[in-house]
Amino acid sequence: MAAVGEWHCEKRPFDKSESFANNNENVPDTGCLSIIVLGASGDLAKKKTFPALFNLYRQGFLQLNDVHIFGYARTKISDDDLRDRIKGYLPNGNDVTEDVKNFLLLIKYVSGSYDAPEGFQALDQAISEHEFSKNSIEGSSRRLFYLALPPSVYPPVCRMIKSHCMNKSDLGGWTRIVVEKPFGRDLESAEELSSQIGELFEEPQIYRIDHYLGKELVQNLLVLRFANRLFLPLWNRDNIANVQIVFREDFGTDGRGGYFDQYGIIRDIIQNHLLQVLCLVAMEKPVSLKPEHIRDEKVKVLQSVLPIKDEEVVLGQYEGYKDDPTVPDNSNTPTFATAILHIHNERWEGVPFILKAGKALNSRKAEIRVQFKEVKQPGLEMSTAQSELDLSYRQRYQGVVIPEAYERLILDTIKGDQQHFVRRDELKAAWEIFTPLLHRIDKGEFKSLPYKPGSRGPAEADQLLEKVGYVQTHGYIWIPPTFAEFLGELGYLQCHQGISSSSLVSLALQRTIFKEWRHRHCNIAMALMRPLKSITTSNELLKVAGCRTFELHIGIAVALMWSLKSITTSNELLKVAGCRTFAAGGAKAKKGKGGAGGDAPKASLISKEVKSTTVYGANILKDGQDPKILPDSEYPDWLWHLLDKRPALSELRRKDTETLPFDELKRFVKLDNRARIKENNMLKAKN
Numbered sequence: 001m002a003a004v005g006e007w008h009c010e011k012r013p014f015d016k017s018e019s020f021a022n023n024n025e026n027v028p029d030t031g032c033l034s035i036i037v038l039g040a041s042g043d044l045a046k047k048k049t050f051p052a053l054f055n056l057y058r059q060g061f062l063q064l065n066d067v068h069i070f071g072y073a074r075t076k077i078s079d080d081d082l083r084d085r086i087k088g089y090l091p092n093g094n095d096v097t098e099d100v101k102n103f104l105l106l107i108k109y110v111s112g113s114y115d116a117p118e119g120f121q122a123l124d125q126a127i128s129e130h131e132f133s134k135n136s137i138e139g140s141s142r143r144l145f146y147l148a149l150p151p152s153v154y155p156p157v158c159r160m161i162k163s164h165c166m167n168k169s170d171l172g173g174w175t176r177i178v179v180e181k182p183f184g185r186d187l188e189s190a191e192e193l194s195s196q197i198g199e200l201f202e203e204p205q206i207y208r209i210d211h212y213l214g215k216e217l218v219q220n221l222l223v224l225r226f227a228n229r230l231f232l233p234l235w236n237r238d239n240i241a242n243v244q245i246v247f248r249e250d251f252g253t254d255g256r257g258g259y260f261d262q263y264g265i266i267r268d269i270i271q272n273h274l275l276q277v278l279c280l281v282a283m284e285k286p287v288s289l290k291p292e293h294i295r296d297e298k299v300k301v302l303q304s305v306l307p308i309k310d311e312e313v314v315l316g317q318y319e320g321y322k323d324d325p326t327v328p329d330n331s332n333t334p335t336f337a338t339a340i341l342h343i344h345n346e347r348w349e350g351v352p353f354i355l356k357a358g359k360a361l362n363s364r365k366a367e368i369r370v371q372f373k374e375v376k377q378p379g380l381e382m383s384t385a386q387s388e389l390d391l392s393y394r395q396r397y398q399g400v401v402i403p404e405a406y407e408r409l410i411l412d413t414i415k416g417d418q419q420h421f422v423r424r425d426e427l428k429a430a431w432e433i434f435t436p437l438l439h440r441i442d443k444g445e446f447k448s449l450p451y452k453p454g455s456r457g458p459a460e461a462d463q464l465l466e467k468v469g470y471v472q473t474h475g476y477i478w479i480p481p482t483f484a485e486f487l488g489e490l491g492y493l494q495c496h497q498g499i500s501s502s503s504l505v506s507l508a509l510q511r512t513i514f515k516e517w518r519h520r521h522c523n524i525a526m527a528l529m530r531p532l533k534s535i536t537t538s539n540e541l542l543k544v545a546g547c548r549t550f551e552l553h554i555g556i557a558v559a560l561m562w563s564l565k566s567i568t569t570s571n572e573l574l575k576v577a578g579c580r581t582f583a584a585g586g587a588k589a590k591k592g593k594g595g596a597g598g599d600a601p602k603a604s605l606i607s608k609e610v611k612s613t614t615v616y617g618a619n620i621l622k623d624g625q626d627p628k629i630l631p632d633s634e635y636p637d638w639l640w641h642l643l644d645k646r647p648a649l650s651e652l653r654r655k656d657t658e659t660l661p662f663d664e665l666k667r668f669v670k671l672d673n674r675a676r677i678k679e680n681n682m683l684k685a686k687n
């Protein structure tokens with residue numbers, strides 16, 4: 001949609017050769033690359049940093065003959081111990097493919113403290129040996145230090161790097177430092193941290209990572225806004241009623257309670273991730289796409305944010321949060337917050353920006369919702385309606401490999417592109433917005449309201465949204481375009497494995513495949529799950545279905561029941577479905593006497609040939625057809641694992657958590673926490 005001759009987003013080069021070739025002004029012709037992960041024994045390193053490096057390696061962005069990776073931490077372990085820890089977190093890591101094997105061989109571990117020279121001298125020695133072995137000319141090598149460490153140790157670590165580990169001279173090489181959030185606890189501490197690091201390194205050497213800036217959708221915001229004729233004229237107070245930027249997780253602090261309690265949801269998510277997204281949504285068009293021009297505009301937005309009013313904030317803490325033994329009993333730390341921000345400039349005067357983030361809520365998503373002022377519906381009457389422009393990436397780009405945020409950002413660091421990193425003045429402006437509120441919370445002057453885990457958060461947050469003009473819509477239901485495909489896949493399994501439809505469906509419901517829809521579109525999922533779970537008994541579903549105006553919904557309900565072969569029992573459903581003429585199932589049911597799918601052919605009458613080539617009865621679309629049965633290789637991986645038995649907690653407890661695959665580890669932490677909370681509660685109740 002880029003308008004010819006207008007400002008457009010240049011495609012930033014992203015091919016394998018560029019990280020090493022001299023075809024980009026940011027990439028000097030240099031020697032070999034060393035990536036040093038400090039805090040290599042920790043959680044972030046194993047879950048994010050090393051897997052991102054592996055993916056870069058696998059895609060050819062890091063090359064065997066050029067790169068070496070070093071892990072550094074205090075824990076005394078061998079190279080192989082570190083490799084073993086990492087292995088389970090790599091895709092198919094436990095299979096030890098050639099790729100995994102070669103990647104792991106690139107990793108060397110050095111142990112040492114964070115504030116004494118010996119460890120860093122040993123590290124420098126190891127890096128230099130690698131550089132020497134690659135015939136890298138001294139001074140031309142590149143050294144990337146990734147601080148996967150608590151911020152408290154950033155200053156001593158930076159001092160040690162500066163004193164002992166710098167690239168030796170200036171022959172095109174460099175030394176860069178990646179630091180993780182949180183960058184401080186408030187304005188003062190962040191400024192102090194910035195000054196300490198700033199005394200040692202120049203701003204172009206410091207990469208303050210905010211992994212939300214590496215997400216595909218976030219990266220595309222600039223294109224969406226400025227290279228798109230549709231949006232350019234609409235993006236202002238005249239057309240937009242409010243903007244909501246939401247982060248929700250459907251799990252709690254899951255074993256990170258100790259860390260989380262010192263920070264809370266505002267410092268963990270809102271002050272960084274959500275505020276960065278707000279900048280990209282609200283900023284003016286930059287002079288160019290040069291990182292400095294973009295960051296200049298972001299800073300201007302932040303500086304235009306008005307002080308947050310107390311009455312425009314709701315804080316919450318989920319019930320059970322304090323059961324975590326590492327969280328103090330009297331903690332007031334918010335695990336949920338909604339805050340309304342106002343941007344005082346010509347474009348946004350009067351438009352509330354709603355920032356909302358919470359843990360242990362009813363769904364998992366990160367979302368930007370722009371509510372436009374009402375638009376007229378087609379037709380002669382002057383009624384207005386809500387419509388949608390949905391950019392749900394996972395749905396829209398199925399099968400396309402979307403790079404992980406960390407991969408992209410590490411690659412940007414190697415290329416010397418700071419566009420997606422937080423500049424010092426940006427950080428300062430972000431802390432200025434939230435510091436007064438945070439201080440009040442820290443002093444206990446602002447209370448967190450309790451909310452039930454699995455809920456939407458405190459009801460007061462919804463009331464606040466309503467007050468500032470956000471219209472919650474119940475009548476609009478979005479059907480994921482891939483739903484039809486999903487039904488085909490499920491139906492296929494049913495045909496071929498002879499599993500009863502209800503057990504198949506309840507399995508699917510427990511697994512992530514269905515959660516995707518449940519979480520994104522709770523309304524439709526509610527309607528879908530009910531017929532799937534208890535087709536004949538759910539009057540409630542019928543009520544829901546009956547009063548909606550979104551017809552496809554009924555079509556789906558009917559088609560599902562039809563495909564699950566329970567349609568004959570629900571007269572009531574057929575009555576509801578009978579007055580609609582949408583999906584094939586529904587249309588046919590209309591004419592039926594006493595249900596039974598109406599004129600729809602009975603399963604027994606369908607020819608063998610049709611049965612063996614189509615997933616009979618799975619079509620949900622008005623003009624669609626039953627999906628064809630495909631070769632096994634065409635079906636998604638999850639389908640084949642739907643029936644796998646999942647290990648119970650007792651079984652997981654017997655395994656070594658260090659080597660558990662990520663999914664199992666997650667399940668273990670969840671079940672283990674749950675069991676502990678139960679035990680705690682029982683103990684409390686007894687006493």
Ligand SMILES: NC(=O)C1=CN([C@@H]2O[C@H](COP(=O)(O)OP(=O)(O)OC[C@H]3O[C@@H](n4cnc5c(N)ncnc54)[C@H](OP(=O)(O)O)[C@@H]3O)[C@@H](O)[C@H]2O)C=CC1
Pocket residue numbers: 039040041042043044045047073074075114147148149150151152153180181182
């Ligand atoms: N984990 C995550 O998902 C995310 C983490 N982050 C940020 O990344 C950084 C690292 O996080 P994470 O890996 O979870 O942290 P960890 O608590 O796992 O710490 C990483 C390593 O640092 C060392 N370490 C821990 N505490 C101290 C301490 N008090 N003093 C000195 N060294 C210490 C330990 O290594 P050793 O004892 O061997 O030296 C540990 O293995 C933090 O800034 C965090 O906020 C950001 C986003 C997500």
Ligand SMILES: O=C1O[C@H](COP(=O)(O)O)[C@@H](O)[C@H](O)[C@H]1O
Pocket residue numbers: 211249268269366
């Ligand atoms: O930075 C953080 O982000 C994660 C959520 O990241 P996502 O990429 O899964 O959306 C959050 O769980 C964590 O608390 C926070 O520190």
